[in-house]
Amino acid sequence: MKLATILIDGTSRAARVEGETYTALAAADVRELLEDPSWRTKAQEPGERYTAAEIRLAPxxxxxxxxxxxxxxxxxxxxxxxxxxxxxxxxxxxxxxxxxxxxxxxxxxxxxxxxxxxxxxxxxxxxxxxxxxxxxxxxxxxxxxxxxxxxxxxxxxxxxxxxxxxxxxxxxxxxxxxxxxxxxxxxxxxxxxxxxxxxxxxxxxxxxxxxxxxxxxxxxxxxxxxxxxxxxxxxxxxxxxxxxxxxxxxxxxxxxxxxxxxxxxxxxxxxxxxxx
The missing domain is CATH 3.90.850.10 (Fumarylacetoacetase-like, C-terminal domain)
Structure with a gap:
């Protein structure tokens, strides 16, 4: 699994990365996601999808x-x-x-x-x-x-x-x-x-x-x-x-x-x- 923290119109979200597709997750960033003991399950949840051209990569x-x-x-x-x-x-x-x-x-x-x-x-x-x-x-x-x-x-x-x-x-x-x-x-x-x-x-x-x-x-x-x-x-x-x-x-x-x-x-x- 690949995870990233992305910026969408200035708003930070954790995202699951599959090829060139970024699926936004509920957590605001990867640290917040990892703080949930069930983060592996949460990272598989559906969400709004974005292309690389639509987002900016944060740290x-x-x-x-x-x-x-x-x-x-x-x-x-x-x-x-x-x-x-x-x-x-x-x-x-x-x-x-x-x-x-x-x-x-x-x-x-x-x-x-x-x-x-x-x-x-x-x-x-x-x-x-x-x-x-x-x-x-x-x-x-x-x-x-x-x-x-x-x-x-x-x-x-x-x-x-x-x-x-x-x-x-x-x-x-x-x-x-x-x-x-x-x-x-x-x-x-x-x-x-x-x-x-x-x-x-x-x-x-x-x-x-x-x-x-x-x-x-x-x-x-x-x-x-x-x-x-x-x-x-x-x-x-x-x-x-x-x-x-x-x-x-x-x-x-x-x-x-x-x-x-x-x-x-x-x-x-x-x-x-x-x-x-």
Whole structure:
């Protein structure tokens, strides 16, 4: 099953997605839908149908209670850099105000000249869990989506803490849909190709099967310290190929087109523009 949060004449609705058809559901967005324990049944209910041309995609979860992000999580990339594999996940947070829709513009803030891309598989939580066992963590995963963890590198590396470079307002596309695990190869531990293309040039390519800490392990780990609730999201980390690591570094500029894709889920297609 595929779910989205859509905007119809400015009004937000959760929707079931079947091909190019969006069936509006009773819930105002995907988070509200997931907060209902019977969300799988509610998501199958009939509703008014719309074409892609009639709607706009909002962030798939517009206002998650938590956006937990993971750094350094692709095995091949870590080893290529000559580093040891981490014993524990590196975690940081983003705020809901950073999120934008799958086709919204990425706005360059005038305060940063080093805006970079990071393609990530994103876990969406569908049940409340604390100190989850492996089985409970797997059952708590409602599905997966795509996130581009757009990062202001000059702000990120001002200090040892990354938060300030990861939280510029309206900078982070997420979507286009939530796909339930049963539709993906590997289920709650999916093996999917991840790519980023900037202005027609492929910058990132990896397989989510290369994650050091897979989605289930991350739900277990994060839920040890704090309760995870429906609609919370965990971005699982980005592979090699980011602009900051290139020689010379390469960053997003006004007019750039960024396409972030995870197979079987979909693409974020965003134009970069200067802040007006």
């Amino acid at each position: 798939v979860v517009p206002a998650p209670g938590k956006v937990v992000c993971v750094g350094l999580n692709y095995r091949t990339h870590i080893l290529e850099m000559g580093r040891d594999l981490p014993e524990y996940p590196t975690l940081f947070a983003k705020f809901a105000d950073t999120l934008i829709g799958a086709h919204d513009d990425i706005v360059l803030p005038p305060e940063s000249g080093s805006v970079d891309w990071e393609a990530e598989l994103c876990v969406v939580i569908g049940a409340t869990v604390r100190r989850a066992t492996t089985e409970q963590a797997a059952a708590a995963i409602a599905g997966f989506t795509v996130l581009n963890d757009v990062s202001m590198r000059d702000w990120q590396f001002r200090t040892r803490e990354w938060l300030q470079g990861k939280n510029f307002e309206a900078s982070t596309p997420i979507g286009p849909v939530l796909v339930t695990p049963d539709e993906l190869p590997g289920d709650v531990r999916p093996a999917l190709t991840v790519t980023t293309v900037v202005d027609g040039e492929e910058m990132q390519r990896a397989d989510t099967g290369d994650l050091v800490f897979d989605p289930v392990a991350l739900v277990e780990y994060v839920s040890t310290m704090i309760t995870l609730r429906p609609g919370d999201v965990i971005a699982t980390g980005t592979p090699g190929g980011v602009g900051h690591a290139r020689k010379p570094p390469r960053y997003l500029t006004a007019g750039s087109e960024v396409v972030t894709t995870i197979e079987h889920i979909g693409s974020l297609e965003n134009t970069v523009r200067s802040e007006s």
